[in-house]
Amino acid sequence: MNAALDSFESALLTRLREQVEQPPAVRPRPSRRRLLLGSATVAAAVAMVVIVPGLGTAPAYSVQEGNSGTITVEVRRLEDAEGLEALLAKSGVRADITYVPDGQQCAPRRYTPVDRRLSGMGISMGTNLLRVTLPPGTVRDGERFVMAVSGVAVPPSTSEPSEEGVIDGGGFSGWADFSVTAGPVQPCRIEPSTVD
Amino acid sequence: MDTIEGVAAIGRDPDALEAFYREHLEAVQRFVARRVQTPEDAADLTAEVFLAAIHASRDYRGDAAAPRAWLYGVARRVVASHHRSTGRALRAAHRIDARELLDEDATDRIVARLDSQRAAREVYTSLAALPERQRSVVELVAVDGMSLVDAAAALGISAGNARVLYHRARRRLAHSLSGILPDPAEVAP
Numbered sequence: 001m002n003a004a005l006d007s008f009e010s011a012l013l014t015r016l017r018e019q020v021e022q023p024p025a026v027r028p029r030p031s032r033r034r035l036l037l038g039s040a041t042v043a044a045a046v047a048m049v050v051i052v053p054g055l056g057t058a059p060a061y062s063v064q065e066g067n068s069g070t071i072t073v074e075v076r077r078l079e080d081a082e083g084l085e086a087l088l089a090k091s092g093v094r095a096d097i098t099y100v101p102d103g104q105q106c107a108p109r110r111y112t113p114v115d116r117r118l119s120g121m122g123i124s125m126g127t128n129l130l131r132v133t134l135p136p137g138t139v140r141d142g143e144r145f146v147m148a149v150s151g152v153a154v155p156p157s158t159s160e161p162s163e164e165g166v167i168d169g170g171g172f173s174g175w176a177d178f179s180v181t182a183g184p185v186q187p188c189r190i191e192p193s194t195v196d
Numbered sequence: 197m198d199t200i201e202g203v204a205a206i207g208r209d210p211d212a213l214e215a216f217y218r219e220h221l222e223a224v225q226r227f228v229a230r231r232v233q234t235p236e237d238a239a240d241l242t243a244e245v246f247l248a249a250i251h252a253s254r255d256y257r258g259d260a261a262a263p264r265a266w267l268y269g270v271a272r273r274v275v276a277s278h279h280r281s282t283g284r285a286l287r288a289a290h291r292i293d294a295r296e297l298l299d300e301d302a303t304d305r306i307v308a309r310l311d312s313q314r315a316a317r318e319v320y321t322s323l324a325a326l327p328e329r330q331r332s333v334v335e336l337v338a339v340d341g342m343s344l345v346d347a348a349a350a351l352g353i354s355a356g357n358a359r360v361l362y363h364r365a366r367r368r369l370a371h372s373l374s375g376i377l378p379d380p381a382e383v384a385p
Contacts, residue, residue, distance in 0.1 A: 005218075005221075006301065006302050006305060007297075007299050007301065007302050008294075008298050008299065008303075009302070012242065015292045015297070016243070016250070017210040017213060019247065019250060019292075020209070020210045021210050119236075120236070131293070
């Protein structure tokens with residue numbers, strides 16, 4: 001019952017305790033605060049941090065390249081997709097970024113994903129923040145990272161969890177399609193959301 | 197921690213949560229390892245299961261299911277939701293980015309756990325064709341080794357109903373899976 005926890009298990013316990021100590025309804029935006037703190041820690045240790053100012057107080061997006069070569073993209077507002085593409089190109093990643101309005105999504109099969117496992121590539125959504133992680137070698141020569149995102153702000157809810165046990169503590173509810181392709185990418189044909 | 201009070205408190209008392217986490221962590225990690233292939237997914241889903249349990253705990257009454265069975269019921273819904281989303285559509289709010297917490301040693305331990313659960317994972321995969329209600333019972337009995345009574349409690353249905361669903365599933369799978377599904381008498385308490 002009280003076997004020693006490994007590093008992952010201990011870190012997860014810490015995060016879970018934070019969830020209970022700081023319920024979202026009481027302290028809004030804990031995810032963002034925590035993630036930004038993490039970014040600042042990383043920024044001090046990495047070679048390159050590029051931030052593009054947006055219209056608001058925080059930049060709309062940023063691209064960071066870590067010592068290990070992992071590229072982390074943080075998006076705070078879904079604006080200036082072309083600017084983010086240009087910023088990624090400076091880090092050596094060709095990208096096709098599409099922001100879809102009003103929580104809608106792109107019709108499937110816009111492109112053919114590469115036929116290999118994209119180990120470690122991930123995307124996460126938190127309050128006011130979308131974060132994409134691209135480990136080194138994810139996007140090879142001649143390939144493109146493709147991402148289409150839509151999202152809407154969701155106020156905190158005190159209702160019961162959904163049937164799937166999904167927790168709705170408020171924040172960012174969205175849809176994302178992302179992969180890597182070596183072929184052409186068709187324009188996004190917008191269709192209504194299928195996300196609950 | 198097996199009192200109603202203990203489980204009901206995990207949503208508001210960090211110490212109660214920690215005791216609950218330490219008691220059930222290994223079981224949850226094995227539960228997840230019987231259902232997914234990669235250490236990253238296993239890490240994410242372990243976090244999701246505990247988050248869902250925290251949220252659902254205020255409704256825990258203890259009269260229907262023991263804490264472990266209740267938690268398995270929560271875990272099953274979380275993992276089923278994960279598979280339906282196929283990793284391409286996300287609905288996330290205050291998620292913990294668990295895979296980012298992994299280091300090499302922790303990943304190795306999860307991979308070893310995934311390897312040890314390979315046979316159960318094959319059974320889990322083979323159940324994909326079953327209707328949802330039958331599948332939910334068969335999963336908990338044949339993949340997780342629960343008794344029919346505990347599986348029924350985890351799913352919030354009667355034991356008699358669970359037994360009927362299990363036998364229907366057996367008949368349905370008789371041609372493709374003969375011998376894989378255990379007789380429920382073997383797993384009853």
